[in-house]
Amino acid sequence: MPELRQNYFTKEWVIIATERAKRPEDLVMHRPAKVVLPFVESCPFCAGNENKTPPEVMRVPTNGGGPWQVRVVANKFAALSPDVQPTRSIHRSRRSMGGFGVHDVIIDTPDHAQTIATMSDAHIANLLRVYKSRYDALSLDPRIAHVTIFKNHGGDAGASLEHPHSQLIATPVISHQVRERFQQALNHYDEYGECMFCQFLEEEIQEPERVVLLTEHFVALEQYASPSPFSTPIYPRRHMASFGDISATEIADLARVLRTVLAKLYQGLGNPDFNFTIRSAPAEYVGVKHFHWYISIIPRLTRVAGFELGSGMFINTVLPEAAAEFLRKVKVEMAVGAG
Amino acid sequence: MPELRQNYFTKEWVIIATERAKRPEDLVMHRPAKVVLPFVESCPFCAGNENKTPPEVMRVPTNGGGPWQVRVVANKFAALSPDVQPTRSIHRSRRSMGGFGVHDVIIDTPDHAQTIATMSDAHIANLLRVYKSRYDALSLDPRIAHVTIFKNHGGDAGASLEHPHSQLIATPVISHQVRERFQQALNHYDEYGECMFCQFLEEEIQEPERVVLLTEHFVALEQYASPSPFSTPIYPRRHMASFGDISATEIADLARVLRTVLAKLYQGLGNPDFNFTIRSAPAEYVGVKHFHWYISIIPRLTRVAGFELGSGMFINTVLPEAAAEFLRKVKVEMAVGAG
Numbered sequence: 001m002p003e004l005r006q007n008y009f010t011k012e013w014v015i016i017a018t019e020r021a022k023r024p025e026d027l028v029m030h031r032p033a034k035v036v037l038p039f040v041e042s043c044p045f046c047a048g049n050e051n052k053t054p055p056e057v058m059r060v061p062t063n064g065g066g067p068w069q070v071r072v073v074a075n076k077f078a079a080l081s082p083d084v085q086p087t088r089s090i091h092r093s094r095r096s097m098g099g100f101g102v103h104d105v106i107i108d109t110p111d112h113a114q115t116i117a118t119m120s121d122a123h124i125a126n127l128l129r130v131y132k133s134r135y136d137a138l139s140l141d142p143r144i145a146h147v148t149i150f151k152n153h154g155g156d157a158g159a160s161l162e163h164p165h166s167q168l169i170a171t172p173v174i175s176h177q178v179r180e181r182f183q184q185a186l187n188h189y190d191e192y193g194e195c196m197f198c199q200f201l202e203e204e205i206q207e208p209e210r211v212v213l214l215t216e217h218f219v220a221l222e223q224y225a226s227p228s229p230f231s232t233p234i235y236p237r238r239h240m241a242s243f244g245d246i247s248a249t250e251i252a253d254l255a256r257v258l259r260t261v262l263a264k265l266y267q268g269l270g271n272p273d274f275n276f277t278i279r280s281a282p283a284e285y286v287g288v289k290h291f292h293w294y295i296s297i298i299p300r301l302t303r304v305a306g307f308e309l310g311s312g313m314f315i316n317t318v319l320p321e322a323a324a325e326f327l328r329k330v331k332v333e334m335a336v337g338a339g
Numbered sequence: 340m341p342e343l344r345q346n347y348f349t350k351e352w353v354i355i356a357t358e359r360a361k362r363p364e365d366l367v368m369h370r371p372a373k374v375v376l377p378f379v380e381s382c383p384f385c386a387g388n389e390n391k392t393p394p395e396v397m398r399v400p401t402n403g404g405g406p407w408q409v410r411v412v413a414n415k416f417a418a419l420s421p422d423v424q425p426t427r428s429i430h431r432s433r434r435s436m437g438g439f440g441v442h443d444v445i446i447d448t449p450d451h452a453q454t455i456a457t458m459s460d461a462h463i464a465n466l467l468r469v470y471k472s473r474y475d476a477l478s479l480d481p482r483i484a485h486v487t488i489f490k491n492h493g494g495d496a497g498a499s500l501e502h503p504h505s506q507l508i509a510t511p512v513i514s515h516q517v518r519e520r521f522q523q524a525l526n527h528y529d530e531y532g533e534c535m536f537c538q539f540l541e542e543e544i545q546e547p548e549r550v551v552l553l554t555e556h557f558v559a560l561e562q563y564a565s566p567s568p569f570s571t572p573i574y575p576r577r578h579m580a581s582f583g584d585i586s587a588t589e590i591a592d593l594a595r596v597l598r599t600v601l602a603k604l605y606q607g608l609g610n611p612d613f614n615f616t617i618r619s620a621p622a623e624y625v626g627v628k629h630f631h632w633y634i635s636i637i638p639r640l641t642r643v644a645g646f647e648l649g650s651g652m653f654i655n656t657v658l659p660e661a662a663a664e665f666l667r668k669v670k671v672e673m674a675v676g677a678g
Binding site for chain 1: 341342343344347349351352356357359416417423425432433435436437440485487488489495496497506512514516519535538539542543563564615617618637642644645651652654
């Protein structure tokens with residue numbers, strides 16, 4: 001029988017459509033194997049082609065030989081510009097603001113053939129430290145209201161370049177969607193005196209049928225009202241509103257958790273296209289007791305269609321409990337290549 | 340220079356990314372021409388294959404010869420079921436409800452090779468009357484809170500069958516997104532004493548640079564803060580909260596406007612995949628002064644990626660004013676085939 005479930009945080013309803021249910025196995029990608037080389041002559045992000053990118057913002061050098069580990073450059077096709085004033089304008093129903101902002105490309109690795117699922121934990125920790133470094137630096141700019149860090153992997157996830165890379169967009173406004181989620185979390189805090197995420201994590205760890213991976217500092221799980229199959233958020237277990245508050249110990253643990261979850265998706269579902277994004281408190285809310293940052297990982301296995309666009313509700317054809325069980329069973333090696 | 344624009348109704352910000360700007364022409368589909376036959380043996384929606392569908396809910400017969408004009412059947416893979424009780428359950432953070440609901444398939448025409456852009460206005464008017472008939476009937480059911488009518492055209496828009504069809508899903512809940520849009524509209528009404536849609540339409544018709552088509556009863560336009568290229572809502576000019584309030588005269592006019600806008604997209608952009616959905620007041624809000632129904636048409640020319648998923652903000656690479664000018668210039672014949 002089909003079921004409606006309501007997202008605890010956003011209050012949005014999701015249809016768990018068991019009548020059109022798919023077993024988790026039904027969503028495995030069956031793509032022809034493709035040989036990807038570690039160096040592609042025409043790729044602007046490959047080692048040796050550094051002159052093909054816009055100016056470098058920062059890099060993580062190698063300890064010994066090799067070119068570099070991670071590079072950050074300005075996005076050649078930036079959505080926003082640091083050279084525009086964020087001036088507001090209101091004319092009747094038309095509200096606009098100068099397109100001020102920062103748009104970084106973070107080149108995850110010099111190796112074209114890698115993906116986070118196949119990198120070493122040490123390398124991923126370096127990548128996360130770069131995320132944090134740019135996040136911290138931009139959060140200090142009073143013109144910047146919100147920093148979004150994200151990754152598009154594969155064409156269905158909106159990636160236009162194959163070389164593994166992440167992006168950061170810093171905006172002079174906070175989106176209405178983020179404001180609204182904050183308001184829900186604040187309402188909960190005002191009513192119950194605790195962070196709704198902390199309370200939720202405690203419950204989910206006690207009854208772990210939706211938990212995919214639990215470590216000392218993080219938990220990865222399928223949400224009870226997950227809007228799409230295998231969407232797998234990773235939450236820090238300690239209360240923190242902002243990604244910038246993550247400690248060095250937590251970064252090392254997160255590197256392992258992120259790699260393990262992405263490797264489970266990679267191996268279990270056949271390298272699906274996916275997005276991930278860090279949902280963190282906007283700069284002006286650093287330190288609040290009612291919000292809790294997390295990483296949202298969204299495999300792009302299904303398409304948003306007219307019902308979702310019209311109603312705002314999603315239809316999920318895989319039971320979240322079945323997805324969690326499937327991912328728990330995918331065996332991932334605990335130590336992998338040198339990346 | 341890039342610009343941020345705020346949607347007047349949802350308060351959501353959109354990045355109009357002129358640095359990565361595309362001319363409207365850049366988004367034209369270049370697909371190999373495909374021969375589609377009017378009858379496909381294996382298609383359950385083709386005339387002659389009526390026994391391959393679930394039981395018929397209603398049909399529009401032909402005046403003279405031919406099988407039928409429009410048929411409504413239950414969806415074989417229904418997301419919700421009329422046989423489940425919509426009973427609520429709350430356990431700690433988990434909120435659910437029995438998956439009660441109705442999921443219709445509306446077969447637009449017996450002819451596999453048609454699409455709304457190529458149908459006659461008289462046929463489209465029949466289709467709209469079927470929409471209204473099912474909308475009215477289901478809105479009377481006290482267990483149903485909201486009715487969403489929509490169309491998925493093409494694989495990128497989530498269509499799994501090629502034969503032209505629409506769908507209707509009636510849910511026992513109102514989504515949080517719809518509630519939130521209602522709240523914004525109510526706030527506006529309480530502050531200014533008028534429907535924000537009516538006020539907006541008056542402004543846009545006075546300064547028509549974003550208007551695509553204006554008739555006695557409807558206006559089709561590109562929104563100032565349009566989230567994606569060529570998204571083209573059609574609004575009734577008369578204040579009506581609910582699609583169910585549409586008059587017979589307005590249906591005839593809407594048939595022409597819907598066909599003309601879809602034909603402009605079909606001819607101008609090379610038959611892009613698209614969704615449309617009717618955004619109407621939930622049954623309990625019929626007659627309110629603060630909401631205004633409309634049809635949202637969304638060509639699926641770009642992909643939602645990590646930034647949109649993480650921030651809630653969209654990046655639009657086509658200036659809405661340029662999209663409107665492009666669509667105004669696409670010449671569409673005013674009387675077409677008998678469909």
